[in-house]
Every structure is written in structure tokens, then in C-alpha cells.
Amino acid sequence: MSIPIRPLDRIREALQSIPEAQSEVRDFVTGDVLLREGDNPGTISLIIRGEIELLKHAEDGDEYPLGTLRPGQLLGLLSLSSGNASFFTARAASEGTLLTMPDDRFVELLHNRIDFHQVVTPLLLGNLVDRYRRVVRLHLEVAELTRDLNAEKRQLQAAIDELEETRNRLVQQEKMATLGQLTAGIAHEINNPIASLSRAADLLHPQWHKVFGEGIERGLTPMFRQAFELGVTREPLQTEIQRQRTAELARLFPDLPRPLVRTLAQVNPESFAELRSAMQRVPESVRLSLLSQWAATFEAGVLVRNVRVAAERIGGIVGSLKSYSRQDKADEDAVDLRQGINDTLVLFGYVLKKFILVVDLPELPPVRCRPGEINQVWTNLILNACEAMGDTGTLWVCCGVRPPDQVWVRIQDSGPGVPRELREKIFESHFTTKQIACARGSGLGLGLAIARGIVEKHGGRITVSDAPEGGAIFTIFLPTGAAPD
């Protein structure tokens, strides 16, 4: 069932035939402002002909279209029902005609004249239905726009993520490249002084013997020669043992100064016994000065040894640094993975010191890879493991072969492990459990994402699980490139 709406000219005639309505016909031309936002119209108008735009003024001065009124629709209905000023402006979009009557007339007639009521009610209903339709349409439009917007937002986010990932990778590559150049430069610079240090230590050794060869008073040359030799070949004693021996000697020779006792405590017991009996044979008046001279010669030997050992160690570290940050461009190389793992362990020795380190690296077939990148994987995993363990713990590093054509490297820690629900997540960019304020480590949550990226680029994969006794196990599988049998 529907409410019949009479043709418009019939309505107009009917309204005009009621003189109390005080209705008047008014023509308008395009651009006429028929109602201004903020005014109270005081009239209600039926549009007979033409179109009227409704506009809202925004604070920035722009106008926003709210819709269009067409013949059969009423202008001023909202102000009439609410009593408020109009919240839009009505402007003629074409020329046309209105039938206008004062508000109060309209209300009064609507209440008191059945013929007016019969004409106007269907008109009002029609207007409401129109407006409702418009609202529904707008809602649909909004929903559609929102959906499009969300889709675009998702696309944008994906693009941003991808860009960020690429940027991180590039930054990382750039960093490694810079590190490579830097270490190559440092290694070059340091190798010269190292060479000179170790040559000096090497040469001092025979040089001293020559000095003794030319004779030292009292014919004790062999004894001093031996003192120097003992010093050069001495391995440092454990501090506990050193303390015990020093205490024993101090008891035996309470008159000797402590630094001298400390030095003598480093001499092995047989040589010390020989020294003692030799000392018995020299006059007591010169014994102490001779003993000090002997100890000084021994110390000189120790110093030469220490210079040599230190030079060797610096050489080793520089070597590790050089091969760790090896600059490999696009070329892959057949590499013994253990080399890179050992380099990493050497270079991060200062981090690893507080943990127990268990390394089991049996021989592996060579793997075709970019060693500089692969070293980044070991570094990230080892540093993560240390971070996870906090102050104490055990780190296991081992490797093996997985027939037919893979090798694996396992890095296991005794930390809290990785909860099952996080095992996928930890490999995503920006996933981090580290506190921002932690003393070491960037905490950017890129370590594992980068590690996985590198491993996958090499055709391998990386897995995480928990050890039965607790702690996380990261395992990397890499193809050897050997043809499967």
C-alpha cells in the first residue's frame, strides 16, 4: 500500500485555493540565494519548478554540497520542525518557481483544516521518504569509500614494509662494506708494527746470548744464559699456584724482597734447585746482588716472550678481523664455515668471556657462500644467545654434515628459550624482546630477520627449537652445492 501523492500542479491549485494559507508564488533565477545558513526563514516553500542546491559553509570558507531539492520537495521543513536557524544555504541551481507560505499559517492550517491536511500530509511523507533514501545512499557510499580506503592503506603499508626491509638490508650491506674497508686499512697499518714487534722479540733472543757470550764476571755466564732461556720459555703460572710458590719461598727466604721472591717463584723447581746450589758456591756478600741480577735476566727473558706472544695475538686478531669482514662482492666462494665461526668467536671474545663456551667443530665439506654475509649470521645468533643468557650460562657451538648435500651449524644457549607461540615471529623485522636501555645490542629487532634473509639467499634455512634442558637452539642448514649421490 502506498500513500497517493497528487500531481504537483493539483497540489499547488489546492493550496492556492485556501486563502488563509497566504501562499504566494515566487519565481527565482539561477544563483538566487533563497535561504542563508544561520537565518531563520519563517516560511516554508514548496518547489514547483527548477532545482535548488543545499550548501554548507565550512570553517575554511569552502562550500560543501549537501544535496539538491527538486519539484515536490519542501524548503524550510527542518527549521519549522526544530525551531532552529537553518544550518545550510539554499541557492537556485536553475530558474524555477516556489510556492511560499508563512510558518505559522502552515502549522495552524495543518492542525485545523482537514482539506489542507489531506493535501500536505502525503507531501510531507514523500519528503521524508526522499530524505531517508538519501541518507541510506550516503551510508552505502561511505561504506564503499571506507573499504577502498582500507584496501589502499593495506597496500601502502605493504609497500612501506617492503621499502623498510630493503633499506635495512642496504644499510646492513653498506655497514659491512665500510667495515671491510676499514679493517683492510687497519690490518694493513697494524701489520707493519706487528712485524716489527715480533722481529724485535725474535732478534733480542740471540742478541742477549751474544751479550752473555762476551762474558760476565765470575764465569757465571752459563747460569745467566739459562736464566734468560728460562724466562723466554716460561708459561705464565696460574695465579693460585704462583701464590702458593711465592708463599713457600717467602717462608724459606724471609729476607728477600717480595718482588724478587715473586719472580723466583716462577722458575721451575729443578732449575731453582740448581740455582740454589750455585748460590751456595758464591761468597755470601755478593749473593743477594747476584740473585737479583739473575732474576732480572730471567725477567728480561719473560719480557721478550711477552712481546712475542702479544705480537702473535695481535696478528691473530687482525687476521680474524680481515677474514671476518671479507669483502666479497657478488662472487661466492667455496668456504670452510668453521673459519668464519672461529673468527666470530675471537672477535666477540670480550662478550663471551663471562659464559662457558663449548665448541665442537669437526671438519666440514666446503660450502659455496659469501663468507662476509654468513659471518653476519653467526654474529647475530651468538650475540642474541649471549643477550638471552644475561650474566651466566653456557653457549654451545657445533656443526655437522646432513647427508646427502647439507651441512648444519647449531648455536645453543642456556637462556630462557623461545616460547612456542613466538617461534615464527622472532624472525620478523622489528620483533624484539630486548630492553631499549640494555647496555649492549641495538635492540632494533633486525638480527634474526637479517640472519634468515642471508641464510635463505644461500638456499638454506634456519630453525629454532628449545633444548630439553631449557635454552634455545638455532640450527642453520646450508647446501654444500655438491651433487647429491
Place this chain on the structure above:
Amino acid sequence: MRRIHILCVEDEPEVLEAVVRDLAPFEEVFPIEATATADEARRVVRDVILPRGELGLAICDHILPGEDGVSFMVHLHAQEATRATRKVLLTAQAGLQATIVAVNQAALSHYLAKPWNPDELVAVTRRLLTDYVLETQTNLYPFLSLLEADRLTERIRSGPLPGDE
């Protein structure tokens, strides 16, 4: 007489030797104990140093196997017997955080970076041991030859003469 000791904690044997060698002139009055770990250092303080005397100065590396140097210093500072002990960090690797802890919770007296200058190490040791004996000792005469004599004589001059009541 209860002797005032110097304790060195350093895990690299050659470096430890070098520190002890640099400090050897002090040993006439201040016996030196050398340890490789914080754990060993704790035992030496408890079983060797405190039964025979006191600990005047502790020189520690930070990065050590097991417990680190700063945490050992915090331990020393928490003990009544070693609260007045002067504490020196001798290290190549102590981050800001560890250093802050050392200053705030262990009353760190001095920070020396590796590689150190032996003259500086000796000067710092002399100054800190002077501070220590001024704070804890009544008889300052045994230290005149080794420590900062001007500061010691200043104190002796301003103090009561022997026999004064």
C-alpha cells in the same frame, strides 16, 4: 703489624704481570696479591688479606670470566672491612652503564683505560693509598718514603705530638 695490601684482578696473565711489575716499588710496604678472576679475588681477600691485614687498594679489570670487575667492586664496597678500600677500574671495555654502577654503588675512585701509562698508574696508586692511610691510619711514619710525603707530613704536623693527651 697489620699490613695494607694491594689487590690486582686481571685474567690475562701477561697483563696481570705487567700491572704487578709496575707496582713492585710499593711492595716494600704494601704487599701485592694478584688474581685472575673475581671469584679468586673474593677468596684471597677473605683467606689471605683480611686475616693478615687490610685491603687498601683494588685494581680490577671489568671484563673477566664469570663475575665482572664492577660487580666485585660493589661486593667490596658492601663489606664493612673493605668499604674504605680505594677502587680502580683498569679496563679496555667498560660501557657507560657499568661505569655508572661502579661510581654509584662501589664508590669507584679512579678509571684507567688500557693501555695505561705506567707513570700514571704509579701516581694514581700513590695518591689513592695516601688517601687511604690518611683516612684509616694513626701512625703515618711508615708511609712517608713511598706515598705523598707532603700530605702526610701536613697531617703529622697538625696532629698531636706523640705523648700528647
